[in-house]
Amino acid sequence: MSTPNVPCGLHLNSIDDLTGYPVFPEGTKSLLSKFNTREIWEKYKDKRDAYNVPYKLCIFSGVKNLDSGIGVYAGSHDSYKVFSDLMDQIIAYYHKHKPEDKHVSDMDASKLRCPPLMSDEAAMIVSTRIRVGRNLEGYPLAPGVTKEQRHEIMEKVVRACSTFVGDLKGTFYALEGMDEKTKNQLIADHFLFKEGDRFLEACGCNRDWPSGRGIFHNADKTFLVWVNEEDQLRIISMQKGADILAVFERLSRAANHIESVAKFSHDEHLGYITSCPTNLGTALRASVHIKLPKLAKRKDEFQAIADKYYVQIRGIHGEHSGSVGGVYDISNKRRLGRSEVQLVQDMYNGIKAMITREKEL
Template identity: 45%
Template sequence: MPGPGRGNSPVVFWGLNVCVHPDRCSPQITHGQFDERYVLSSRVRTGRSIRGLSLPPACTRAERREVENVVVTALSGLRGDLSGKYYSLTSMTEREQQQLIDDHFLFDKPVSPLLTCAGMARDWPDARGIWHNNEKTFLIWINEEDHTRVISMEKGGNMKRVFERFCRGLKEERGWEFMWNERLGYVLTCPSNLGTGLRAGVHVRLPRLSKDPRFSKILENLRLQKRGTGGVDTAAVADVYDISNLDRIGRSEFLLVVDLLQWKYSLEEKLLTCLKCLINAPVMAVKIPNSGQAPKSRANEEGDKELSNPRAHGSL
């Protein structure tokens, strides 16, 4: 009997069905460099589920091990800057695991009730692991929230290079079919990831903007979302946030990355204007003297000094 994804199924690419998205993951970005005074790291990730095997909440131990075997075998054929090695959680020491987690390379054991009640931690850490290339810029998480989590990442703000690597990794032909639906797109464990499953994000330092009460609404209007430094259900450390696209379905991978880049231009280029508006806002409540000259508050004076010094804006 043929294995999952074989038989009469069409040959597909590692994670990308070219019959559906022929050019959607083509790295045609022309302006993909973030200002590294603010952006600490950039990443693009998605998930893929192997057709014929249950999703993690219903996955048996045997199916989970089959996922591990299928994925590791497929990845062993990658060459060049994508070639790498698989590391099973069962063979790692706790210290090695924690170091990878602290460096934002590896996932941790689920502790959220939402995940544990869904069976995500069942048989932990059996058949879980991470595959990464030698530079740790292209990674595959195996049997975390999804069968696979595909990640391209690096320090700094070169989103163009990160996305190009991401697309190349997805296009490596392996002959296995992934769960895909004509109406829903790629099928993943969390409904919020239906469609592309893609999340393009940056770790960015926002000490000023993050303290504004409108911060969440600003991001929502830009179709972006924020997470803590360590991801979902974590706090922001030293004002560093994980900012990424909010939408997953109904748009292509390329357009979702462009959305994030548009945020760079719409937010960074208007930052000084926005700050000046915030600083000048209290003046509206001050009674204007008969001379017609509005008194300058201390906030105004300090704000003008800061705005006149470009070096003062090393962080957003």
């Protein structure tokens, strides 16, 4: 017998309140509202993945937060298999990546084709930043991980980071019990991450905050690892200026080293496994802050170049923010079905085209 309807929204406090089929109000745009049919709900409503994470928890963020874009967080690698009737549709819609498609990862920086920019072009770029998200094999993802598992993950990452040498060598800072001086310095450096937002709160990612979480950075402050934020690792390489190859090379070297010590969760269909389906594949975001005041005045032309090279335009404070002083954040749009090298290449090709047009104007 099918379950009754339950209206979605903020009045739902936990998955215990989800006693029937979630009904979204008209105008809801999330992919969960699009694909979570009554048939799929009836099939999965009482199911759990291999790590005991319930289907209801995987969809609860989108059921509670009606302004979600996706509305789904996987509780483990197994969630993508056990709840495949929903997950496959979301992945195919968002990434154009079908169930039979394969993903090939490639972090070999020597394959990147990005000749140094001319001095007047490089002067347009304020800073470069490339990051990847990673999770360890053999553990559930953030919605399903226990406090003890979170500490095990942190210990493994700290152990891996302690073996860095040369320019990657640095220090790990646990968030729990952090002294004010360290905290203030990490805030000043824009390194400190905060407790997750209401979307992450709803799927259980914020439990036990700040226990089992921390930050590693190198002495030069050009390399950073966040431990147990949305994903178990967020590996970040950044520096002032336009040397994209140097930033990607550092990131590749660091990620490959960590993976040699602590194996990442990965498969040939989905690539690197992440909690949010949008990050699957590479979980890579390569971006520059770049000054394009003339091109920015021609919004349609600006967007056309972005679309041609698979990049997205954001304000300098992220999505939906505005530009400051004609500076924009330009980053790769694709994640899954293309390698890390190809996605950094997307970003380089896109900004090169934008710079060329800015100079013409």
